[in-house]
Amino acid sequence: MNDGFDFDFDLDELAPADDASAEAVERFWSGDLTAVTKHHIAPDRSRGYVVAHDRTAVWGAPGAPQVMAIAVARDLQQFTFTLETSHHATVPFAQNWLVERGCPPAKIAQIAKGYLDPADDLTLQVEQQIRESGTRYEVLDTYTSDSGPCETWTLTRDSQADQVPVRLFLEEWDHDAGTYTVREGAFADVDAARSWLEDRDGPLPEPPEYRYDDGAVLRARTRAALARSAGTSAIPKTGPAAPTPVAVPVQRPVQGRLL
Template identity: 75%
Template sequence: MNDDFDFDFDLDELTPADAASEDAVDMFWSGDLTALSHHHSAPNGSHSFVVAHDRSATWGIPGAPEVVAIAVARDLSQFTFTLETSYHASVPFAQNWLAERGCPPERIALLGNNHAKPADDLTLQVEQQIRTSGTRYEVLDTHTSDSDPCETWTLARDSSAGQAPVRVFHEELDHDAGTYTMREGAFADEGAARSWLDDRSGPLPEPPEYSDHDGAVVRARVARTALARSAGSSAMPRAGLDTFRTPPTGPAQRPVQGRLL
């Protein structure tokens, strides 16, 4: 693993349980990963969960996601392991994927203080909503931009929405302030959402539930809870959006959500 990946998978005495796990390990050894957060299960260490930024993705297909979630399960009786991976445009979706595989959400917060910070309470609330959403959102598409504007978006279908079920989660980084915002937009269908993403002709339309009085109270409470939980670790690295770095060559790159400063 490269020097920037400061997490030990502890696989030296184990062999891959299947071809997919073997391929995943080979990819990581040749990749360019920076660990943003991780959790190692206790007491027997049978599971590990990692959120990482894959810098090699910034030189690949334009718009490709740069945040990778990694889940390792070790069978210590058989001396084997399985390794699953999933790429995401933003950190909260990566954390959600890991939570669905058994990782306590509160244990996968960003490490250190060198990440971009959430700009406001609404950002905290939207991120918390994504992290704890279970299988609520079906991701339809994503895009990551390393140039101005430095942003990511995730297009998803909300199975819990009674109105405007297609949602856009838009994340934008403010380099100068060292902060980022996450906003949720609601659309009647995928075509309307893609039209907004293409032309940005108006503000991102708020979900209908945001206008409900009770919904506003709930959002405020969730935002306060998220803010309290984040006091120790600030923000999480965002998929490629919060990792501030100087690229070796090529087009300008952006930091990852919770990107490194």
């Protein structure tokens, strides 16, 4: 599902509206991208949104995010366009970035065929939560590993959490089964989350809001409203398309900067 340079944005007769868009075009090479999901605003296609798998990420720094979000706005009166791109560790965070730029959540939720499928309803629930969260989560760090283990995680700070505000979203891939899971973990601070990532000495701590007062698990809250077609990992079912880097140990913050 690769649609060429502009992913069908029809930019041939238009000029970049600003320096940032011109620079983005210079960096943009769709031959290395495969569209995972996309949406165009009808009827004049004045805006377009794409989530894509960036196959070049495996050649970059170890752990680099492999999902790109692309937003294009076309001004047909001025014959100009703006182009924005942003890298993310997982599809839901890329979708969230696009939703914040005007894309309807339901329109960008439908995923192309050929990618890993969500393994369970909880995965769908957590993905929907991220996709529709607005500016709730401040992303602190991400890491993607294509081998040993096959996973990606996003470390965030939850502005709505009264307790354990540092939230870790862990996506794990099972290529043999053709599925993946997404889980949310809750920690008091960044150091606690990083310690868990390094040691994996117990299950991922669930957020306190996952439970009712009587101890019943909250997971079933939205299952009836979710459709399985609404989620798919950006990782192809056949695995990475290029040689994969060796995962390096998770690094702790240095001089207050998250690495």
